[in-house]
Amino acid sequence: MADDSSLNGALADRFTEAFQQNTWQDGESVSGPGSTLRYTSELRATLPAMIRALGCASMLDAPCGDFNWMKAVDLAGIAYTGADIVPEMVKGLQETHPQHSFVCLDLTKDPLPTADFVMIRDVLFHLSNADVVRVLQNFVQSGSAWLATSHSFDVTEMVDVVSGPTTFRPVNLTTAPFHFAQPDHVLKDYAPGFLPRWMGIWPRAAIAARFGL
């Protein structure tokens, strides 16, 4: 994998620009078409039950994006923290949703708050393979219990890309070059008319073992 860490100083700037310019061009959510209420209808119905079934009482949603669909999720009894790399979006969310906690951080390099359930949805597909490794190792270092992240079963290799908002390639962590075991659980995460994909859910130990951590 290429060492692209020197590019990451600008990562926050590039995603902030995407936020300011609505780069993903969705009329409902500045986080893009995968973050609308329609797109997330099935996930919103199943996610809270899965979190509770795993015995999780706290959740880190990183990145939280504009919180468009998560604001409609039943979070009763779940201590929610949202995190994103775009400072002004995080600041706005903290003001409009004071019952939750929002923090600004870069998943590739900043320490993550510990939570029972960490959701890393719709961001690894924007990141280089080296950055994907940084994010996953960061999750392991946080000591959090479960990782849920976007997962496409039919992808046979994760080709490398340059990190940024206009990059997109689907993610399958069970294939090259990552070769994770199959997820312990999956939740359907797409709407009719879109490509099938899922939230794959792994215990921390499975991610740690893959990196020898």
Ligand SMILES: C[S@@+](CC[C@H](N)C(=O)[O-])C[C@H]1O[C@@H](n2cnc3c(N)ncnc32)[C@H](O)[C@@H]1O
């Ligand atoms: C496509 S949106 C998805 C947001 C959210 N997960 C959702 O489901 O609506 C991608 C988000 O990732 C954020 N992001 C990109 N790189 C990041 C990083 N290294 N650390 C934290 N957030 C990042 C962007 O600012 C953007 O809000």
